[in-house]
Amino acid sequence: MILGGDDYFECPVCNTFVSRPFLLSGNTFKARLYSDGKKDAPMLPEFPAITKCPNCYHIYWLNANTKCEKQNSEQIPNAEFLSAFDLQRAIDEGLASNRENDIYLRQRILWTINDRFRYGFSLFNDYETRVLWDSNQLRLLAILDENQLNEKILIAEICRNMGAFSKSRDLISSIEHNDLDWVKAAFIENIDKRNKNVFEIKLL
Ligand SMILES: [Zn+2]
Incomplete structure (x- = not known):
């Protein structure tokens, strides 16, 4: 993983700056994938897309509208993930x-x-x-839209969380991508165990 440096953003209310690192390169070495779609990839970390100003607590997107010039001060806090x-x-x-x-x-x-x-x-x-x-x-x-593959998997996950196991199984079983057989197998195994909690999808 190679960090490229920091981008800087400015609170639109009080003009306090925050910084956010960006990656020049990364990889999925030792990455873990979970049933709720979260990927924990130590060599490809995710940074916040939205944050709360550390000064006035205003919440704003870190995007082109709030991005600003490089700041020279060392005191600029990192943008934090929201609770x-x-x-x-x-x-x-x-x-x-x-x-x-x-x-x-x-x-x-x-x-x-x-x-x-x-x-x-x-x-x-x-x-x-x-x-x-x-x-x-x-x-x-x-x-969520059942016709979008990623969203369909998320619907199946939420159904499983709610204990709607047969609905979850129907959704997962209807996926027809061979390269997702390992994801399907992991879901079916957990549906059969009546597990409602998030689980890690291990590579077969
Ligand atoms: Zn602010």
Whole structure:
């Protein structure tokens, strides 16, 4: 993995800067893939696409509109990933301006809550997280499109999370890509075990 340096962004409300590294090259060595679509690739890390200003807590996309010139100060903090509740706040504040952004934010709510289980804790640590999880799952089911392969797999994952195992199995079984047989086999195995939790999809 070769880091290329940092990009800089400016809060549109208070003009505080944050930085975000970018990669010149990376690879998927030791990458792990999970049933919720998250990839943990130590040599190909993901950086935030949306963040919260460390000064005024305004949430904004790190994009061409907020990108600024290189800053020379050493004091500029890294852009942080949003918590599940801040991701929901972003949606509430109208930052999911199109379908793609809406799915991005909602899949990250799913990933962020799943991270607790993924890294060895109980899935929910409080009632509010459970409520957020449930409403996010229902909203994802409403906006995802079964005709898009990646979205179909995510629908199957959400059905499995909800305990709708036969619906999940039907969706997975209907995938007709031979190169996804290993993904299908992993889902079927977990559906048969009545496992609702996120799992790692191991390469066969
Ligand atoms: Zn700010």
